[in-house]
Amino acid sequence: MNNALGEKPAPFGAPETTATPGEAGGFFETGRPRLGGLQNPVGFDATQAAVIDAAADTIIPPHPDWPTASEQDLVTFMGRYVTPSGYKNKHFPFATEDEFKAGLDRLGQGFVDGSVADRTAAIAALEKAEDPLFEQLRALVYYGYYSRPVVTLAINRNLPAGRDYHGPPLPYGYLQTTEPWDEELLTQAQENGSYLETDEVVRVDLSQLSWTK
Structure with missing residues (x-):
């Protein structure tokens, strides 16, 4: 960051500068996301x-052998990875403050007071409707929960294959080797890419293939 050029840190102590320094509407963190999320x-x-x-305990149901999701301070964790109001969203899970809070408000106290079955149905309805809130909640719950040291210890204790697990690796993922997905690239992918829906997938008959010369 070059203060001589008038650049200002992104809000709440994030390490990079906005696309339009000092003005809302610039990209929230132009480079790497801050390790540990927002300071505030x-x-x-x-x-x-x-x-x-309540959503955390619905997505990861409580079990006596595992830490309870709602006891892992996922509220603070989510607050660290939601893009503050007034800044464009850039980093996964692409949750903006205003829209994320509006989604929580739609669920409201009725969701909190509902039975396990009612809450499960509400989360399933979000998924079926392809509501962005579902993907954001799911990602933030999973990432927050499995980043907790107490959960790492539970994995070591409860899973034979997890004895050597020591926590989530690569905190920055592959940002240095992955091109940013801007609107132009997304448009090109939509024009040139294709896929089959699940119902259109058919079994391939391999019985006539020979594995010998």
């Missing part, structure tokens, strides 16, 4: 926090 997390009101905890 986005805040949630009491009902929104309760919705997050």
Whole structure:
């Protein structure tokens, strides 16, 4: 960052500069996301926090052998990875403060007070409707939960294949080797790419193939 050029840090202590320094509407962090998220997390009101905890226990149901998701302070974790209001969203899971909070408000106290079956149905309805809130909640719950040291210890204790597991690797992923997906690239992918829906996939008959010369 070059202060001589008038560049300002992105909000809440994030390490990079915005696309239009000092002005809302610039990209929130132009480079790598901050390790550990925002220094000062986005805040949630009491009902929104309760919705997050209830959603966490719905996505990862409590079990006596595993830490309970709602007891892992996922509210603060999510606040560290939600893009603050007034800044364009750039990093996964692409949750903006205003839209994310609006989604939590839609679920509301009724979701918190509902039975396990009711909450499960509500989350399933979000998934079926392809509501962005579902993917954001799922990602943030999983990432927050499995980043906790107490969960790592539970994996070591409960899973034979997890005895040597020591936590999530590659905190920056593959950012240095992956091209950014801007609108132009996404448009090209839509024009040139294709896929089959699950219902269109057919079994390939390999019985006539020979594996010998």
